[in-house]
Amino acid sequence: MLKKSWKRELPLHLLLLPAAAIVFIFNYIPMAGILMAFERYIPTKGIWGSKWVGFDNFSYIFSLPDTYTVLWNTLFIACMKIVVGQVTPIAVALLLNEMRSALIKRGVQTLIYLPHFLSWTILGGIMIDILSPSSGIVNQMLTAIGGKPIFFLGDNNWFPFTIVISNEWKEFGFSTIVYLAALTGISPALYEAAVMDGAGRWRQTWHITLPGMRPVIILLVTLSLGQVLNAGFEQIFVLYSPQVYESGDIIDTMVYRMGMLSAQYGPATAIGLMKSFVSLILISVAYFLAYRLANYRIF
């Protein structure tokens, strides 16, 4: 019995092979580079030739006055991104699900997921233009309704929110698709039964749709927790400026400045390693909680 199913599933496992190979080559082999976090790394001497310094690089990064601001910014921006990044697509998916005209539904779906395919390098230029306090369309609308222009990209109070919202604008359409897929998996019989019991739209959503989506929601939240310290290097790197370092500088941009601009490979690796370590703890806790609270397991 077991043997038979193994044989039947063999082609499926073979399909996994390229993905596994890529993960191995690009995610596991480079892990050897983590050793750089424990040495004063000198490129000409290589990993084995450089001097070992124990935890010096770690104490160095914690002695930098910026580290704590940067940690806080990273956590703040990433947490907001996770919350907003889950709530918006669910809401949009529910709304789209109520849409009667399939044509409009598909049209909207296509429109909202298009920005996902543009890179931040391109969007960065567009953002600077549309958010400009003097000529940008967003501020023109603000002033038209009687508000004052806001310097979204140059104001420390606004910058993190600008980052979160612009990121959401780019990504929510794409995440919505996953939830829409989850919605199609809910048996229509449940809705029919509910209608028989006299449930309205709200009741149906609350008692059938949302519980039906629960596994997918938990899966995506758990996965996104692994990203909790990834506040989005590319986006921030394109949009930030010295003016908003205070609220916008994150671990990854700091690593970039240290590693790429100043050739401090050791400390840069140390920060990166610390980040991965914290992420590992967070995702383990989240997975455990998901299992305890929702009886949900990925494997």
Added chain:
Amino acid sequence: MKRFGTMITLSSMLAISALLPACSNNAPSNEASKSSSASTGSSESSATATASNASSETAPTGLPAKFDPPVEMSYVSYQFATLKYDKGDDVNNNNWTRMLKDEYGIVAKNVWEVPYAQYPQKTDLMIASGDIPDFFLASPTQLKQLYEADMIEDLTDVYNKYAPELVRKVQDAAGEYPRKAATIDGKLMGIPFTGVLRESVNGLWVRMDWIKKLGLPEPKTLEDFLTIADAFANKDPDGNNKKDTIGLGLDKDLAMTAPFMNMLHAYKSIWTKDADGKLVYSSTQPAMKEALVKLHDLYAKGILDKEFVVKDVTKLFEDVTANKVGMFYSAGTAGAYPLQGSKDNDPNVEWKMFPLPAYDDEPGKFQTELDIFHGFWVVKKGFKHPEALLRIQEQWLANFYFNNSDETHQKFVSNADNDTIWMESPAKLYMPTRNRDFYLLVNDVLSGKADKSTVPPGVRDILGMIEKYKAGDNQFWGQNLIYGEGGSMGVADHYINENLYVQNEFIAAPLQVMVDKGVNLTKLELDAFTKIITGNEPIESFDKFVTNWKKQGGDDVTKAINEWYTANQ
């Protein structure tokens, strides 16, 4: 500091890439080099004098006419995107490599070739793997690493014994600093790839049609400058009844503030000598405070773009091209990019480059870095014939700069089908003042002092473009702006002749303490300066910045740099 260094590299890159295609058919003749060295005047003779320790007395001997048996040299290189090979040619088989092989017995073997942007990282990786080719171009930091790992040849004797006249000539013209920077513990560890920083001075570009329209004076003094900037921002020079013009353009990394500071005798992020002959960090000096006060004034009066803090240089250039900017600082080559775009968008636009407006009786001096392009040519330790590299460099100079034959020019520099043949040479050096020299020759012809038939083909090309511009073809307007009468290279010429430069005295690879403290200090400075300019912090916070800078590692860096300076004098 690092960031500014990158800017410098970028702008000199830009200068080179913008100019070389522009004067595609140039083959400076011997006359050209003669008359240019005559016109270079003071700077060249002083350069020769200071660099004579390596040349003059020991005349070059013994560079063999042809290596027999041939020498095979492996190397790695970068290329610019415009490169194309003739049919059937490739990096290891083209006019340059064939010539080197047939005439000099040098077989250059390319191991890999990448776009310029990838070159630094790729060479870093290569060095880390410990497997370097027989020769390649190394950055200052890499030079130090290679020296410490004992991977490269000492070239002191090689240079003294074999360096051909043309190589010496160009090295001497670049002044003493590049060779000093290539010398570690008294040994010449690489041949500097001489650059074009001095003729790339960041002069003040001004919208002349706006000046005329508003009846303003030319920017001769600081007062003129401030009046003009104010009028450009507030008097609606483009006549659209909106306050949407920028008096003075800046970028978010503050790279373009340096010339403004230079005008007020303040220098951004370099190491200068103080009265006692010690090196001090220019950004923490009192003059900087005044410059920041002035910049804040400009910001408060709405003369600077309120949004400059989010715009990088590319974005600023977009504003320039959209004809929203009245003045900005940039190298002479800005005539081609971005200003040609500004003209294309509006044929009524007129720009002109000026020297720094006078602040007091003392003329403004531009801060300048080590005049090299990317780095130093190094030879692998143990390679038998390091002198072969000098032969390649000599051939490059002879065919690219010091050649009067159209035939040679078409074979090695550019022809009608391929204007990038020059890129195929395995090793290059740049003549530090070539564009300035061309400008002088062009103007000799325009003013009737010289006849068109006597100038080299490259200059004739530029003259041809200027004629076309004068006949109404605005496509060549930018070239006229650089080389024509009153062109931007004239400003460069003025600065070169008067030697109005303040050199960054720290010319070695970053010291360890600079690497350790650098990230934080650079950020501290950029942060403080930006906030003072935009008024987020009062000007008094400059003193706090200086204290913080010293406390957070600046004092250690200053100490280490002065130790380096004393040891290397």
